Amino acid sequence: MSAGSLGGLLLASTLALALAGAGCGGGNEGGGSKDAFVGPPWPMVMPVLSTEPPLRGLIHARGVIHLHSPYSHDACDGNGLPDGGTGINQVCLARFRAAICDDRLDFAMLTDHKTSFAYFPFDKLLLLDAAAGDTALMKDGSPMANQMACPGTSFKPLLMVGHEDRLMPVGLEKHAVDAAGSDANEQFYAREDLAQAMAYQQLGAQVLIPHTESRSLDTLRMLAPALAGIEVFSLHAMMDGRLRSEFLGLDQAGAVRAFAQFSQEAGAAPDLAFLPAFSPNDNDLGKWAALTAEGFKLAGVSGCDAHENVAAIKLSDGDRVDSYRRMIRWATTHVLVTEVTPAGVKAGIGAGRTLVIFEVYGSPQGFDFHATRAAGGLVEMGGEAAVGDMLEVAPPTVLGVEPAAQPVRTMRLLRATAGGWVEVARSPGAIAFPVTSAGAYRAEVLMTPTHLAPWLGKDPSKYLREVPWIYASPIYVK
Numbered sequence: 001m002s003a004g005s006l007g008g009l010l011l012a013s014t015l016a017l018a019l020a021g022a023g024c025g026g027g028n029e030g031g032g033s034k035d036a037f038v039g040p041p042w043p044m045v046m047p048v049l050s051t052e053p054p055l056r057g058l059i060h061a062r063g064v065i066h067l068h069s070p071y072s073h074d075a076c077d078g079n080g081l082p083d084g085g086t087g088i089n090q091v092c093l094a095r096f097r098a099a100i101c102d103d104r105l106d107f108a109m110l111t112d113h114k115t116s117f118a119y120f121p122f123d124k125l126l127l128l129d130a131a132a133g134d135t136a137l138m139k140d141g142s143p144m145a146n147q148m149a150c151p152g153t154s155f156k157p158l159l160m161v162g163h164e165d166r167l168m169p170v171g172l173e174k175h176a177v178d179a180a181g182s183d184a185n186e187q188f189y190a191r192e193d194l195a196q197a198m199a200y201q202q203l204g205a206q207v208l209i210p211h212t213e214s215r216s217l218d219t220l221r222m223l224a225p226a227l228a229g230i231e232v233f234s235l236h237a238m239m240d241g242r243l244r245s246e247f248l249g250l251d252q253a254g255a256v257r258a259f260a261q262f263s264q265e266a267g268a269a270p271d272l273a274f275l276p277a278f279s280p281n282d283n284d285l286g287k288w289a290a291l292t293a294e295g296f297k298l299a300g301v302s303g304c305d306a307h308e309n310v311a312a313i314k315l316s317d318g319d320r321v322d323s324y325r326r327m328i329r330w331a332t333t334h335v336l337v338t339e340v341t342p343a344g345v346k347a348g349i350g351a352g353r354t355l356v357i358f359e360v361y362g363s364p365q366g367f368d369f370h371a372t373r374a375a376g377g378l379v380e381m382g383g384e385a386a387v388g389d390m391l392e393v394a395p396p397t398v399l400g401v402e403p404a405a406q407p408v409r410t411m412r413l414l415r416a417t418a419g420g421w422v423e424v425a426r427s428p429g430a431i432a433f434p435v436t437s438a439g440a441y442r443a444e445v446l447m448t449p450t451h452l453a454p455w456l457g458k459d460p461s462k463y464l465r466e467v468p469w470i471y472a473s474p475i476y477v478k
Helices: 006-022 090-102 183-189 195-201 215-224 237-238 239-246 253-263 270-277 283-292 324-328 344-350 449-456
Strands: 058-069 108-112 137-138 142-149 158-164 168-170 204-209 229-234 299-306 332-336 352-356 368-370 391-395 409-417 420-427 431-434 439-448 468-473 475-477
Touching: 058 324, 058 344, 090 108, 090 324, 108 168, 137 229, 158 344, 195 215, 195 332, 204 215, 204 344, 229 237, 229 283, 229 352, 237 299, 239 253, 239 283, 253 344, 270 324, 270 449, 283 409, 283 420, 283 439, 299 324, 299 332, 299 344, 299 352, 299 368, 332 344, 332 475, 368 475, 391 439, 409 431, 420 431
Parallel strands: 058 108, 058 299, 108 158, 204 229, 229 299
Antiparallel strands: 058 332, 137 142, 142 158, 158 168, 168 204, 332 352, 352 468, 368 391, 391 431, 409 420, 409 439, 439 468, 439 475
């Protein structure tokens, strides 16, 4: 998200005015105001998911895809690489690492801009810090991933790197041309065609499309044979005024106004500003439907796109508006994996076993979407079923919320068409749907987050509405 974008400028100026008028900033440290922020219903450190019992041998790995480290030229308020790139912004890097640990990411797929990514040695881009306890994961004698240490815990998230341009290869295992970094790398990374996407696969990456809203269907069709998936939600597009107006058909400043208004609510948890600001990326969802209806297999992923470069203004929890910690937990991507390793995560993405989770509302427990074959056996997300099989959706609960306080949830089953996703089944509980027509089917969970009412200010009813909680990737019925 560019600091100079209209969305960023509006966010900074509008929030500055709102916070000045509301007198926010006391938070946990202020102590004394009866309306001081008490704390959200989840811990600042999120629950670990990968320790939950596996489902048919598959583990929920919580991750973030499309994330910019200080090695992006515009990260950290445009100062990720001070002193002409000879050093990295250590304060920003510490916040980046703390966010990955506090949000309990099993994996983070970094996607720095090619204009800086191409010129640094691969091991530097992995942010390896042996003194902090990081472990380099090796391939052919060179580091290809970072098993990052989290202070005071045995939790060790995976860091993998890639880059964002018109294509977004994630989980690269080495530089394309020059291991030390050079112009040759940047020239390679600037290409955009089917052959280039396939070349990234040879470098160990899964290839995704960022900012689906700005890409034409014709371009996506051309690239689709080499793609593992596309972004079906982008925080950048939801917040940035130009992208909202040009590609999503939304009011240019709508999200920013909602965010600013919410920041004035006494007793409201700052992270929950996402709720009034949220708008689905219907452009992205529509293209996902059109492409999968044509027979392309594409996993859905969420684009976080955090840079810490929009507004350094602090909210009532003492954290900046656009902090890595805050943006990461707004929308995550879960991958169902056999093991939490670089190969396991990339295999899960490639197989289409992905879930987009708006995890700011809570972490899901017990969700399941699969097909039961008429002839026996199961088909996981991303797999192929047949007409006559049964598509099944098991409803999730919000982890850590008592049964009596669980929010109202609605399960949906949708079929891809050229004109968008068409609902074929809906239920407040489990769905068992006998398939009579071929096509791509995905599951979705809606939620009215009533369990968050105590943290939505004095009049929660203004904000309680039905919103998407989970987008599951398709099962393909032949």
